[in-house]
């Protein structure tokens with residue numbers, strides 16, 4: 562088994578192995594006593610994996626209950642979180658009991674937030690089943706929900722007690738979501754790991770997915786260890802995301818998926834950075850080719866002025882400027898503040 566150790570304020574392990582979903586009970590038992598466990602999942606993942614997880618927990622003596630919500634980002638609301646609280650209270654969960662998030666990033670973010678706040682905080686375990694959740698959202702301790710004014714505007718930092726990754730679950734993930742997760746994988750190669758980038762160029766990532774997941778979570782772990790609360794280095798993880806978020810907003814979070822928007826964002830910002838002489842020529846072409854290899858779009862027809870103004874209203878933009886993540890080369894990144902008045906000319910071809 563591959564184990565990646567995270568040493569944030571509350572340390573935890575990320576365990577990666579095919580078939581691990583059937584050992585969830587024993588793994589959780591090794592970090593807690595026997596207690597009550599609420600498994601939180603969505604309607605798609607419930608059908609595929611809930612029974613296996615629950616029987617593994619029961620075999621180890623856990624008293625379990627299951628909470629299922631309608632799959633999809635539309636469910637990522639405070640009212641779904643409130644239903645989780647009620648479910649856990651009805652199940653008489655105490656502060657020593659735990660919540661298990663079984664599913665993609667929507668499940669992990671919401672279950673994590675419910676765990677962060679139920680009785681002022683209980684332990685939770687992540688069992689990410691989408692590629693995006695396995696390489697990104699299950700690590701780092703960001704939890705939360707959407708409100709009508711914006712995505713992820715409410716949340717808490719709450720580190721999981723354990724992350725259990727079974728790459729076999731990707732076998733049932735619709736291809737579109739696999740591609741979406743690949744955008745984040747490519748991002749890690751761009752910002753921190755040229756070897757990973759080359760591996761993605763030369764091989765089919767899905768054939769060596771355990772290696773890829775381990776590399777990605779190790780990179781995220783390193784960044785988060787050094788910057789748990791997102792004051793500096795963690796911003797590098799936003800490569801491609803400032804323009805990506807702008808595009809997602811322009812299409813009302815419906816036209817483009819997150820991964821597609823990030824892929825376009827990575828190529829666009831790198832082209833801009835090349836024009837400004839900050840990134841070696843030819844870098845954007847390589848990123849574009851890699852995104853295309855994994856069926857991700859790399860350009861968009863949205864109005865550039867609109868994109869620039871959406872960037873300026875990004876919640877991560879500090880007053881007066883936008884911090885773009887740029888590459889000094891593939892595998893190495895830095896942030897650069899661009900005054901709001903210069904954003905359009907910077908990104909415009």
Ligand SMILES: NC(=O)c1ccc[n+]([C@@H]2O[C@H](COP(=O)([O-])OP(=O)(O)OC[C@H]3O[C@@H](n4cnc5c(N)ncnc54)[C@H](O)[C@@H]3O)[C@@H](O)[C@H]2O)c1
Pocket residue numbers: 603604605606609632633634637664665666667668670690691692693694697698699700701702703704712713730731732733734735738741
């Ligand atoms: N906390 C963080 O640091 C962080 C980072 C990035 C993204 N996010 C959040 O993650 C969310 C997106 O995550 P996502 O793409 O996993 O979305 P998701 O949880 O909605 O999962 C995508 C779809 O795949 C289905 N699914 C998941 N695993 C499956 C499997 N093994 N087999 C079949 N179907 C499966 C789900 O039911 C859903 O329909 C967003 O809400 C985003 O804000 C959080």
Ligand SMILES: [Zn+2]
Pocket residue numbers: 745802819823
């Ligand atoms: Zn992302």
